[in-house]
Amino acid sequence: MPIRKAVAADLTGIQNLLLANGLPAQDVSGALIEGFLVAEDARGTIVGSGGLEQLGSSVLLRSLAVTPELRGTGIARELVAQLECHARSLGRQEIWLLTATAERFFERVGYERVSRDEAPREVRLCRQFAALCPATAACMRKRLPPNPLPDADGRLESS
Structure with a gap:
């Protein structure tokens, strides 16, 4: 399934996918679309989406839906x-x-549940945290290893 960077023309398709999955879509806008990826089927229909929202020095993974x-x-x-x-x-x-619904999936891909109080201030103040997601939603974090560096032959090191 091809995955590509989202463009402005994908906005309605992403919003429809989110709504069909019971996820908030009202704040997914043209300004936010730059951080999104979409997966398309053979007909060019968006069948998956996910995005990054940059919040100061932090980043929020949001709107993951299939x-x-x-x-x-x-x-x-x-x-x-x-x-x-x-x-x-x-x-x-x-x-x-x-x-609120995919905690087990995110645990399987390396995220850990943490207290909302552990999130950086800019994350706690964003609309997702402050208004769109219920207080019962799990707050999760993943610490990322650095990108692997290529070795002398151009292959990525597995460190």
Whole structure:
């Protein structure tokens, strides 16, 4: 399944996917779309999305969704892996998120549940934390290893 950087024309498709999955979509805007990736099926329909919202020196993984019939096929895992790689390229060492429904998925890909109080101030003050996600949503964090460096032959080191 091809995954690519989202463009402005994808906004409605992303919002529709989020709404179909019971996720907040009202704050996903043209300004926020720059940090999003989308997965498309063979017809060009958006079947997965996820994004990074930069909040000062922190980053929030948000709006991860996959159409129900394609869950369990690795799309969400690949979206998260690519978003984490992007966060590392931005110099970020950790990613924060809130989830009311996917805590087990995020645990499987290396996120840990933490207290909301542990989140940096700029994350706690964002709209996702302050208003859009319920207080019962799990706050999770992943500390990111640095991007691997290429060795003398151009291959990535596994460190």
